[in-house]
Amino acid sequence: MNRRTPKALQILAATVASLFLALYAAGQSAGASDFWSLIRIGDQAVGYFRETARPSVDGRTVTAIDSVVALNRLGDKVEIIQKAEIEESADGSLLKISGHISSSKQTTSIEALVKEGAIELQTSAGGKTYSRTLPFAGRLIGPQGACQLTAGQLKNPGAWISYQTFSPDLVNVVEIARQALGRETIQLPGQSLNVIKAEERLKGLPIKRTIWIDGEGRVVKQSEPGPFGMMESEPQNGRRCQATVL
Numbered sequence: 652m653n654r655r656t657p658k659a660l661q662i663l664a665a666t667v668a669s670l671f672l673a674l675y676a677a678g679q680s681a682g683a684s685d686f687w688s689l690i691r692i693g694d695q696a697v698g699y700f701r702e703t704a705r706p707s708v709d710g711r712t713v714t715a716i717d718s719v720v721a722l723n724r725l726g727d728k729v730e731i732i733q734k735a736e737i738e739e740s741a742d743g744s745l746l747k748i749s750g751h752i753s754s755s756k757q758t759t760s761i762e763a764l765v766k767e768g769a770i771e772l773q774t775s776a777g778g779k780t781y782s783r784t785l786p787f788a789g790r791l792i793g794p795q796g797a798c799q800l801t802a803g804q805l806k807n808p809g810a811w812i813s814y815q816t817f818s819p820d821l822v823n824v825v826e827i828a829r830q831a832l833g834r835e836t837i838q839l840p841g842q843s844l845n846v847i848k849a850e851e852r853l854k855g856l857p858i859k860r861t862i863w864i865d866g867e868g869r870v871v872k873q874s875e876p877g878p879f880g881m882m883e884s885e886p887q888n889g890r891r892c893q894a895t896v897l
Contacts, residue, residue: 700716700892770787803868808831809831840888845866851873860873861873
């Protein structure tokens with residue numbers, strides 16, 4: 652790698668972090684599931700996102716998320732690998748997050764345990780571990796909670812919702828707002844799907860993206876401008892997704 656790599660990696664990391672947060676907040680329908688998305692920048696397939704949800708007998712759900720994005724820019728290859736496990740209660744309240752972010756041969760790990768009004772954080776990087784407490788007000792929800800809220804309230808043009816969650820990338824509580832723009836029919840691999848088109852924003856951050864939501868509240872497609880071009884994701888089979896980073 653040459654001297655452009657750190658800058659390219661920094662820009663790519665910020666772009667992927669935004670996408671990861673959007674997909675992390677997408678949610679799936681109830682029950683065990685395995686959902687793959689192909690990630691593109693412009694017309695180039697650059698990686699994938701996989702979300703697997705598994706319910707437990709006590710009503711809790713554990714959602715495992717894996718994301719890999721690899722990009723060549725001006726002779727530099729940069730790669731971001733992200734993994735997370737999110738535990739939620741039966742009503743979608745966030746309970747715990749474990750995450751790992753790897754880039755340029757360095758891995759950062761984070762453990763977040765949600766308690767009443769505070770999150771106990773433990774971050775590890777470079778052989779060192781740091782602990783702190785992050786206070787918050789209100790309720791935090793996870794991917795399944797976001798799916799339930801979206802399906803229940805974001806049904807007609809003009810409707811809007813907002814909710815709080817914890818971002819392992821930003822290591823902070825974030826507020827996400829969604830507003831329905833209208834109804835559309837989109838073409839996905841092997842099917843036509845009636846969806847709600849919506850705008851999603853992150854409070855306090857210059858992030859605005861377009862998302863398409865199915866009848867179960869799941870984000871099935873999204874589009875967001877970035878420094879390397881338009882970044883998009885849409886459903887695809889696992890084999891094709893994995894082939895983009897081989």
